[in-house]
Amino acid sequence: MKTITFAISLLLVSVVAVSEKQDHATVKASNTINHHEQSGRRAQNGPNAGKRMATWRKAHNDMRRKYHVEFGGTFKSVKWNMELKNHAEKWAKEIVKTCVNRTPKSGQNPNDYGVNSAVKTGTRGFQNPITVMKTWEKKLPLGYPKNSVMTQVLWRNTGYVGCADASSAVGAEKTCTAAVCVYAKAGNCAMKRFGFNWTQAVIEGPACSATCPPNLEVC
DSSP: OHHHHHHHHHHHHHHHHHHHHHHHHHHHHHHHHHHHHHHHHHHHHSTTHHHHHHHHHHHHHHHHHHHHHHTTSOOOOOEEOHHHHHHHHHHHHHHTTTTOOOOOOGGGOTTOOEEEEEEEESOOSOOOHHHHHHHHHTTGGGOTTTTHHHHHHHOTTOOEEEEEEEEOOTTOSSOEEEEEEEEESOOOOOTGGGTTOHHHHHHHOOOOOSOOOTTOSOO
């Protein structure tokens, strides 16, 4: 009888140990997910937010400096705008609900801003702005409109940009992160005027929307 009782006790101890190990693994996995979520939020809205915004702006201006001259123009920088950044964050949050990359419909973009976006699945970690920009740059040789994300980046008469990120909710059916940049005034219009010579349009094309960022009367 003592032998049976001892064996049962050992079995119970073993079950408890396995249960505790599984609970620990679950907590560890949860903490890892939360760490990625918190890291992303800190990068965008925490102490390092300024650095990330500066990286986005520099990535744009590095490309503009390179291609404005290559396309026969003079370099014109784009400025950062927090109102556009907030608009970008709202759209990024919409995208990660389905993890499908898409542009906003007219009702979702009443100011007719230019909008670029990039989605990466299988992760909640925010994308490096420079990596996103290089991905967009690779589309340039495809010609317009397949390269429209990059022509918007380069559009000389676009004066302001704001970029932001979002990641899918923990436990969501799909896992992804989205990077969105919003531009004012928008580019990518009047291509017929330039005989669909998109390099010329990038340099000489007009601003393609009427609305400035909400905090600016003139842009």
